[in-house]
Amino acid sequence: MKVPLSQLAHTRSGDKGDTANIGVIAWSESDYPVLVREVTAERVKDFFGATVRGEVERFELPNLGALNCLLHEAPGGGGPVSLPTEAQGKTLGPALRRVGIDGDPPRWAR
Numbered sequence: 001m002k003v004p005l006s007q008l009a010h011t012r013s014g015d016k017g018d019t020a021n022i023g024v025i026a027w028s029e030s031d032y033p034v035l036v037r038e039v040t041a042e043r044v045k046d047f048f049g050a051t052v053r054g055e056v057e058r059f060e061l062p063n064l065g066a067l068n069c070l071l072h073e074a075p076g077g078g079g080p081v082s083l084p085t086e087a088q089g090k091t092l093g094p095a096l097r098r099v100g101i102d103g104d105p106p107r108w109a110r
Contacts, residue, residue: 002100009035013092020052020074020092026065035067036060038101044069048092 005011005024008031013022024039026032041056054072061068071092 002102005039005101008101009039015074018054018073020071022069022071022092024067024069029065032062032065034101035065039067039069041069044071048074051092 007027009024009026011022011024013020015021022044024035026035039058041058044058045052045056048071052071052074054074056072057070059068059070074092
């Protein structure tokens with residue numbers, strides 16, 4: 001069964017120049033291992049497609065129950081030089097919350 005990432009985590013995002021940053025923070029400590037397994041750099045890059053032209057780096061912050069993803073060469077050079085408002089990094093975190101996460105149905109029932 002797939003559930004949206006928003007069921008397991010909240011996000012915070014922004015950009016500096018052409019690098020966007022997405023923090024993914026587990027709602028509960030027990031959900032953090034699922035984030036580590038499911039929210040990979042490759043999966044984040046695939047999810048955003050052409051929006052991210054460079055690599056995605058993922059950093060694990062187990063003491064915070066969080067992941068930090070750096071998306072290089074995104075979004076369109078950064079807010080100050082990008083014409084479309086959706087290219088600003090602050091919109092990428094909420095978008096990522098739509099990604100489907102694999103889980104065991106009884107585990108996800110809240």
